[in-house]
Amino acid sequence: MEIKQIMKGVELFDGLSDEELDKVISLCQERRYKDNDVIAIQNSPGKDLFIIQEGFVEVAVAGRAGGTSKVIVNLGVGQTVGEMSLVDQGPRSATVRAINTPTVVQVITHEAFEKLCETNTQIGYVVMRNMAADLSFRLRQRHLSDITG
Amino acid sequence: MAVYKVSVVVTKSDHPGAIVNLEVAPEVGKTLSLGNEEFTIVEVLELMPPRGDFHFLHVTCIPKNLEE
Numbered sequence: 001m002e003i004k005q006i007m008k009g010v011e012l013f014d015g016l017s018d019e020e021l022d023k024v025i026s027l028c029q030e031r032r033y034k035d036n037d038v039i040a041i042q043n044s045p046g047k048d049l050f051i052i053q054e055g056f057v058e059v060a061v062a063g064r065a066g067g068t069s070k071v072i073v074n075l076g077v078g079q080t081v082g083e084m085s086l087v088d089q090g091p092r093s094a095t096v097r098a099i100n101t102p103t104v105v106q107v108i109t110h111e112a113f114e115k116l117c118e119t120n121t122q123i124g125y126v127v128m129r130n131m132a133a134d135l136s137f138r139l140r141q142r143h144l145s146d147i148t149g
Numbered sequence: 150m151a152v153y154k155v156s157v158v159v160t161k162s163d164h165p166g167a168i169v170n171l172e173v174a175p176e177v178g179k180t181l182s183l184g185n186e187e188f189t190i191v192e193v194l195e196l197m198p199p200r201g202d203f204h205f206l207h208v209t210c211i212p213k214n215l216e217e
Contacts, residue, residue: 056183
């Protein structure tokens with residue numbers, strides 16, 4: 001599927017005009033992974049945002065002592081990974097691994113994204129509002145998963 | 150273009166669940182595919198009110214082979 005069509009299905013960019021979306025797309029770099037390839041490692045530095053274009057990834061979290069990691073969720077096309085680091089610049093909160101071949105992601109670096117949001121505050125506002133809504137969605141999802149999962 | 154952003158919980162299985170975008174609203178009794186696996190939807194809830202083109206749903210499902 002064409003990248004613009006994928007990006008229109010990404011909640012983070014909902015509400016952006018075609019022109020604004022083109023500016024975001026101009027920052028994207030494609031990366032391709034095979035099943036079991038690691039995309040991001042928990043506790044490692046890394047501030048880039050990943051948008052899943054094709055395939056699935058699993059998100060796994062290890063305990064504080066670095067014990068066995070547990071897969072907490074799988075993410076499909078249109079989902080994003082790394083937005084927490086984009087906001088708080090902290091280390092990765094989870095390990096992310098491709099579970100399909102191919103898994104294709106679009107990557108936006110923290111620096112490029114921040115620069116775009118600073119020069120175009122409308123994009124910055126829309127994305128930050130959507131990011132807050134996405135975090136709310138995930139929190140609600142976790143609550144229901146804990147109850148029914 | 151409506152997008153159904155769906156939080157999926159799988160019961161009766163060790164599947165971790167998923168978050169996926171669907172083009173068609175999920176319905177109880179229908180099949181949901183996650184990668185190579187198929188599940189039967191047993192419950193659909195609205196997780197948050199819709200905004201723009203996006204609808205936010207929560208789905209509970211069971212593996213297809215455990216369907217009664």
